[in-house]
Amino acid sequence: MRTRAPFVAAAALAALAVPLAGRAAELRASAIPDEAPTELQRKFAPLGAYLAKATGMEVKFVPVTDYAATVEGLAAGTLDLVWYGGFTFVQARRRTGTAIPIVQREEDAHFHSKFIVPTSSKAKTLADLKGASFAFGSVSSTSGHLMPRYWLLKNGIDPDKDFAKVAFSGAHDVTAKWVEAGKVDAGVLNESIWAKLLEEKKIDTRKVRVLWTTPDYHDYNWTVRGNLDPKVVEKLRAAFLALDPSNPEHKAILDLQRAKRFIPSSPENYRAIEEAAKSAGLIKD
Amino acid sequence: MSVPAAPPRPALLRWPGLVLAAALALSWRLVDGDLHALLSREALGAALAFGRGFWPPAHGRDFLAFLARPLAETVAIAFLGLSLAALLALPLSLLAVSPEALATRGDPPGPLRRAAWLGTRTLLDVMRSVPELVWALVFVRSLGLGPAAGVLAIGVSYAGVLGKVFAEIFESAPRAPARALAAAGAPPLRALAFAVVPPSLPLLASYTLYRFDCALRASAVLGLVGAGGMGTQLELSIKMLAYDEVATMVIALFVLVAGVDLLSQVARRLVRESRGLFPVGLAALRVRAAGLLALLAAAVGCALFLDLPVRQLASLAALRSVGAFFASGWPPDLDPGFLRRVAPAVAETLAVSVLGTAIAAVLGFGLAWLAALRLRPEGGSGRAARTARVAAAWAARGALNLGRTLPELLWALVLIFAVGLGPFAGALALGIHTAGVLGRLYYEALEEVATAPAAALQAAGASGAAASAFAVLPQAFPQLVAYTLYRWEVNIRASAVLGVVGAGGIGKLLHVSLNLFHNHDTLTLVAVILALVTAVDLFSGALRRRIVEGPAEAPRARAPAPAVVDAW
Numbered sequence: 001m002r003t004r005a006p007f008v009a010a011a012a013l014a015a016l017a018v019p020l021a022g023r024a025a026e027l028r029a030s031a032i033p034d035e036a037p038t039e040l041q042r043k044f045a046p047l048g049a050y051l052a053k054a055t056g057m058e059v060k061f062v063p064v065t066d067y068a069a070t071v072e073g074l075a076a077g078t079l080d081l082v083w084y085g086g087f088t089f090v091q092a093r094r095r096t097g098t099a100i101p102i103v104q105r106e107e108d109a110h111f112h113s114k115f116i117v118p119t120s121s122k123a124k125t126l127a128d129l130k131g132a133s134f135a136f137g138s139v140s141s142t143s144g145h146l147m148p149r150y151w152l153l154k155n156g157i158d159p160d161k162d163f164a165k166v167a168f169s170g171a172h173d174v175t176a177k178w179v180e181a182g183k184v185d186a187g188v189l190n191e192s193i194w195a196k197l198l199e200e201k202k203i204d205t206r207k208v209r210v211l212w213t214t215p216d217y218h219d220y221n222w223t224v225r226g227n228l229d230p231k232v233v234e235k236l237r238a239a240f241l242a243l244d245p246s247n248p249e250h251k252a253i254l255d256l257q258r259a260k261r262f263i264p265s266s267p268e269n270y271r272a273i274e275e276a277a278k279s280a281g282l283i284k285d
Numbered sequence: 286m287s288v289p290a291a292p293p294r295p296a297l298l299r300w301p302g303l304v305l306a307a308a309l310a311l312s313w314r315l316v317d318g319d320l321h322a323l324l325s326r327e328a329l330g331a332a333l334a335f336g337r338g339f340w341p342p343a344h345g346r347d348f349l350a351f352l353a354r355p356l357a358e359t360v361a362i363a364f365l366g367l368s369l370a371a372l373l374a375l376p377l378s379l380l381a382v383s384p385e386a387l388a389t390r391g392d393p394p395g396p397l398r399r400a401a402w403l404g405t406r407t408l409l410d411v412m413r414s415v416p417e418l419v420w421a422l423v424f425v426r427s428l429g430l431g432p433a434a435g436v437l438a439i440g441v442s443y444a445g446v447l448g449k450v451f452a453e454i455f456e457s458a459p460r461a462p463a464r465a466l467a468a469a470g471a472p473p474l475r476a477l478a479f480a481v482v483p484p485s486l487p488l489l490a491s492y493t494l495y496r497f498d499c500a501l502r503a504s505a506v507l508g509l510v511g512a513g514g515m516g517t518q519l520e521l522s523i524k525m526l527a528y529d530e531v532a533t534m535v536i537a538l539f540v541l542v543a544g545v546d547l548l549s550q551v552a553r554r555l556v557r558e559s560r561g562l563f564p565v566g567l568a569a570l571r572v573r574a575a576g577l578l579a580l581l582a583a584a585v586g587c588a589l590f591l592d593l594p595v596r597q598l599a600s601l602a603a604l605r606s607v608g609a610f611f612a613s614g615w616p617p618d619l620d621p622g623f624l625r626r627v628a629p630a631v632a633e634t635l636a637v638s639v640l641g642t643a644i645a646a647v648l649g650f651g652l653a654w655l656a657a658l659r660l661r662p663e664g665g666s667g668r669a670a671r672t673a674r675v676a677a678a679w680a681a682r683g684a685l686n687l688g689r690t691l692p693e694l695l696w697a698l699v700l701i702f703a704v705g706l707g708p709f710a711g712a713l714a715l716g717i718h719t720a721g722v723l724g725r726l727y728y729e730a731l732e733e734v735a736t737a738p739a740a741a742l743q744a745a746g747a748s749g750a751a752a753s754a755f756a757v758l759p760q761a762f763p764q765l766v767a768y769t770l771y772r773w774e775v776n777i778r779a780s781a782v783l784g785v786v787g788a789g790g791i792g793k794l795l796h797v798s799l800n801l802f803h804n805h806d807t808l809t810l811v812a813v814i815l816a817l818v819t820a821v822d823l824f825s826g827a828l829r830r831r832i833v834e835g836p837a838e839a840p841r842a843r844a845p846a847p848a849v850v851d852a853w
Contacts, residue, residue, distance in 0.1 A: 139800035
């Protein structure tokens with residue numbers, strides 16, 4: 001009898017799980033973890049409340065620590081709405097074929113990355129970084145990896161060969177910390193987070209300086225899964241576009257998103273990113 | 286025959302010593318070993334500032350309240366994962382019992398039975414050779430984020446361990462009852478199920494409990510890849526240099542692991558005392574039923590707490606999406622350009638494991654020497670000296686516990702800041718964690734040796750140190766070496782994933798390929814890790830047998846094999 005106990009246990013477990021499966025209608029939102037998840041959650045809270053009111057659904061933020069997992073989450077239908085970077089959007093679009101970018105921030109149409117070095121560094125141009133130890137953000141980051149890699153290659157530096165050491169810090173603010181602490185000779189991060197770190201005095205400008213800024217590219221957007229109810233999609237899009245900086249309540253939400261306002265987005269905006277990813281070898285066909 | 290034998294050369298100058306020295310030197314070079322990074326004035330200053338950052342531990346009410354849930358999740362994931370592992374391991378281990386052990390006179394095992402045995406053994410080897418973090422990455426990718434992936438990762442990888450150990454327990458159980466059943470006409474597998482399994486159950490339960498604290502540490506790390514538990518928060522606090530928060534979490538983990546250790550010791554004693562299958566009397570039966578019910582209730586409670594989508598996970602669709610994940614990687618990427626990048630990463634991983642284990646052996650031995658109280662003779666010195674010795678022993682034990690509490694991946698995250706990114710941080714991390722594990726095994730082994738030879742030497746006038754060196758160490762030596770090699774086999778698995786946090790080796794390539802959805806590369810890398818781990822297992826296993834049993838050409842009385850210690 002004893003050997004049968006585990007199977008009885010399994011059966012009982014399965015039976016108990018049945019009532020667990022049914023859930024209330026909720027919208028599961030997430031964001032690529034390009035900043036600390038606690039920070040993302042803080043930033044999302046008022047926006048989530050606003051979207052809940054606009055859609056009449058319960059909005060739940062699912063914090064993640066892994067970029068690629070947000071792509072798989074959208075593909076598997078466990079996430080409905082995700083804040084993607086340009087490259088993760090391209091990955092999600094390629095993975096699902098149907099993911100829809102609904103809005104982007106006005107400033108996402110002209111985005112940049114900043115290469116930073118310790119103030120004491122002798123480097124004057126990108127080419128001077130040969131032989132340095134270098135920190136990207138996350139592997140899947142547009143502004144912390146893909147576009148910087150693309151521009152490094154254009155400037156004659158192959159990160160896999162010409163750097164003494166390449167590290168992935170995982171997030172933009174971590175990259176800045178690493179350069180500030182002298183743990184790497186150089187690093188690269190997204191300009192919006194760089195600006196925020198400067199504003200909040202979280203980085204010591206006596207210790208870190210900007211070496212080079214990339215040209216414009218399209219970055220972040222809010223994407224929904226392709227098979228989400230179109231009515232919900234429309235409500236979401238309308239709600240984002242209705243955010244008005246002259247309304248103080250809306251202004252607070254926009255400020256937390258570091259957005260002047262939201263504008264419509266479309267997959268075509270990210271063609272250039274896809275091409276860059278192909279030429280940098282990050283997308284293989 | 287009258288030629289006097291040349292005096293034996295010191296052990297370190299014979300070939301095993303020389304090979305070891307060469308391997309260490311090569312490893313040092315490969316991982317960019319850098320004493321300067323460790324001992325320079327800046328490094329020491331940085332380490333001091335770093336140490337100060339830990340004090341006082343974060344104790345704000347908000348933070349503590351926030352921490353409660355990830356902590357509870359970590360325990361729940363470990364518990365459910367281990368339960369799943371035991372459930373999976375039991376049937377697999379029956380198939381994995383060697384056909385020879387099952388064979389009864391005049392009934393040689395058929396080809397079908399052999400094939401089933403070989404298949405199951407291979408499956409178990411694969412399950413336990415792929416590091417649990419890699420399993421977690423696979424499940425996170427194929428089934429989605431969250432604690433479910435953590436439970437499955439622990440379930441699958443520990444099922445591989447438990448299945449192997451269970452099968453070995455069955456193989457070493459007394460054969461007579463099974464033979465009697467077989468003689469009465471029972472087929473071999475049935476004879477096994479009714480005559481061998483029941484009396485082995487307490488041992489199986491005991492070993493499963495023994496693995497609980499390992500599962501707990503594993504579950505604390507899985508959050509690094511999004512598989513639930515406290516790992517997420519730990520990584521975050523470490524990366525954001527919030528060391529006061531790290532300190533609180535380390536203390537919490539320390540207390541948890543110690544508590545679980547204590548509980549599992551009590552439970553194991555109860556199991557041991559319960560002896561055998563057949564409960565004597567109604568009262569014993571009630572106790573067992575209550576125990577099983579409690580386990581079941583705990584499992585259901587954990588599942589509810591973690592909000593596991595059990596029905597979804599137990600479905601065919603879930604199995605299919607894991608299958609689809611591997612299928613999408615077929616065929617593996619064998620592009621020469623890619624393989625050229627894999628080769629140095631493999632060398633680096635191997636070097637990290639060798640150097641890490643060596644650091645652990647040295648550090649662990651030093652601390653174990655202090656910690657082994659029974660080693661030193663009682664008499665002859667004053668009360669103050671004795672108090673100092675006891676204090677040193679407890680301090681050493683505390684240091685070993687601390688090293689053991691924090692898994693190597695978390696040590697690596699911390700050390701990356703102390704010595705910089707790359708494999709050297711990985712080797713040090715491996716060294717510190719393993720020193721904690723090995724040190725404890727070492728001092729337990731040292732305390733077990735016979736004290737008479739040392740006492741005799743001292744009575745003859747030898748100093749305490751000389752007596753230990755010549756009368757204690759040689760007795761324990763084979764055991765210590767065997768433990769160290771066991772840990773090397775564990776460490777090669779660990780060093781294969783250190784790259785996920787930036788500490789070099791093949792884990793970094795795996796991390797990149799997984800994030801970029803280069804599934805063909807991922808499949809190649811998983812296969813390479815599997816091959817590397819298997820190769821190290823075979824090599825180290827052969828070494829261990831040779832050291833414990835002596836050279837094949839000069840058979841000696843077989844020394845008792847060391848108990849299965851933390852073997853994967």
